[in-house]
Amino acid sequence: MENIDLVIIGGGSAGMAAAIQAKKEGVDNLLIIEKMNVLGGILNQCIHNGFGLTEFKEELTGPEYLQRFVDQIHQMDIHYKLNTAVTNISKDKVVTFSNQEDGSVTVQAKAIIMATGCYERSAGAIQLPGDRCSGIITAGTAQKYLNIHGYLCGKRIVILGSGDIGLIMARRLTLEGAKVICVSEIMPYSNGLNRNIAQCLNDYQIPLYLSRSVSRVIGKGRLEKVVLSAVDEKLNFIPGTEMEIPCDTLILSVGLIPYVSLLENIDTPMSSTKGAIVSEHMETAVDGIFTCGNCLHVHDVVDFVTDEGRLAGHGAALYLKHLLPSDKSIPVSLGEGISYVVPQNIKSDNREDITFKFRVKKPIKDVYIVVESDHQVISKIFKPALIPSEMAMVKLDSQKISQIKSEVVIRLEGR
């Protein structure tokens, strides 16, 4: 069995950044395994712009953004395998993958970084009521058909869910001549970035209906119409509010879920993000297995995925040099108003800066983000507004981190 110091599973933005960082820190024997026929993952189909504002202070398209990393991978001579699927990993870091050239191969890794991205919540998962017709498709799949293959999935379109991909697709389909009738969001607020609502809906006069969802899809072979109904505070449909909309396509943009089946198979402890529980170096509870990007928690901006990938690459490099902080874990807990936080624990012997990433439960204005430990406030930052669709971050420098001796709580506090 071949030995490889670091196997990175997934060659998207997280995996590429992790590989580059690890290589920079001296890990030479590393391999990226990518299931698609190109590096870059989902960015390949994100042909709109808006990527790289933080990373490069430029506005790039998805393919432009990813190419900068692919170029580095090539310059640094980082090995990767395309069209290759990892079929199994073990707690002992034995990785099994297969492709057409090599057949089924098993390698022994010293460390693994999981960067497998996320998948879209499906019609089945939301138990979409009504017929089982064609014309119901997730936004990312519709985007792939359109931007990679050059096929349109419909001409009269209703979009359910105001996640970013749905908003991007509203504009994209409109530009391709389809009629996007409306976007319907079950929550009383949008789940997309504000800039996307402005640039993808408002600019094209596409109405966004809040607190409304699809109560029935109707169609024998292909979708013929959808029924939208208002929902109450408990998200139950309110009878009498039905709006019947003739259309041939319903695009679902109803959430992304970390793709973690390999981690689940080895019983990795999971968090409320549906990704693994990690330390500040993105190490899971399984020794030597790291994770980053959308398979850890779903990001709204790729630049932050890249950053997190680097953190995991750094963590794996430290691990391989036996320099990873490994003293007792201090838990990081959710306080008032916070729906999740990453990392979920930090090591007591950590000496580096730590950025806590989290989301708020609902839109809120004029609040302080408070980080405290043992009833001592370590950080208190004012924010004029926070919304669930935008990941929030608090960076604590190593000096502040060194004050932490017991459970950390992140919470919101009104002004």
Next chain:
Amino acid sequence: MHDVLIIGAGITGTLIARELSRYKLDVVVLEKSNDVGNKTTNANSAIIHSGCDPEPGTNKAKFNVLGNPMFDELAKQLDVSFRRNGSLTIALDDEQLRALDDLLKRSKINGVPATRLTKEQVLEIEPRISQQVRGAILFPTAGIIDPFNLCIHAMENAIDNGVHLFLKQEVTAIEKVNDYFVVKTKAQEFTSRIVINAAGNYADIIAQMVEPIDWSITSRKGEYFILDHFGKDFVKHTIFPLPSAKGKGVLVSPTTSDNYIVGPSSEVIPSRDDYATDGLTLQNVKQQALAMVPSIPFGKVIRVFSGLRPSCSRHDFIIEYAKSTDRFINVAGIESPGLVSSPAIARYVVNELVKPLISLINKEDFNPFVRPYAHLKEMDEKSKESFLKQNPEYGQLVCSCEKVSLGEIKDLLSRSCPPHSVKGVKRRTRAGFGRCQGGFCQPKVVFLLANHYGISPLDVPLDDVDSPILVSRVKEVK
């Protein structure tokens, strides 16, 4: 002129076709859909029932009990996943506990092995069953099966043995002419000496094309949840409540694909084609299931679906000659326990109903086995390695969730009952059956089908013929 024409390629029709393919006969199967097993066979509990429940003396009891033991051999010959996991019928209160006695009696009369269990015994073998449980009966011969491939492989095996399948042939009229029938579809005409009606939810409509009938079919809808893979052996047995007038009730069961199935509801509907699901019905199914197994993680639901049982006004299977002619055979009302009964029904139809009409001469070269499918998961590393060397396309995955390879899909397309739709591939291989529900693999499957059949991706359907996925090339919208 054909010898036997079968209308309907569900599990009943395909197994009858396979049974007939043992003999030197000209057999054709007409199916209105673009795939076999696309309606009732496609959407049911996938249970090989023990036979404990049907009223003794009925066709349901007879064929269930005859059919159940046939599955070990049948599954082997047709290369279909099948497991005798046993079923448990549980009592949750004192009244139900008393009712268990009736069920035990009934199963004894039907000749079905059964073991009465105490509360402690039940909880020992199935610790996730509700603490409210008062007792149960274990039926060890009950099993679970892959119903899709049972039907598809039965058809494939029948075709390999000389049967002809015609898809997209909806029968519109049947004329009796002297000693044969002219069966008309929208596309063409067929003539056959014998006609077998296995048309599922439409069996009464087909039967009426030949003569007036005194029975009718009503569709009874059942809605289900499918849960993702999680914790093997969450429950090991198929867990039933006590049966009622409405049917066997909501069950909780593992499936042969290591998912879990929960359902069905039971609701008579006016339509024969309404496969819609609705939230309230499913909510009710969920409550009933949670009463039996309180910790079912409904957050792991990856799909909800409904199936239509063809319920007969006689409350039993109809397996008999038409009144006016014994050359027209009705096999109708095959609702639950239809799947388990199907091989016994097929044998009965051929040996008892067809045999008196036409001479059955054995084919010397009849092969009861389907061409073997590659099961990489069951191979040891060494055989896997050499297999992949010779068949490299099995090394490339198309569906990551369910680990379905390019080689598997191409193999399907080389077979005699190949898929023509995305769901046809899904039924056969499970590509698109997993947690992403085809989000990642659907485009690959669409283009594979388009390439294979030399058609535009625009003409690749999701399911039946009228269900296109894509509507135009970019820049073609008018």
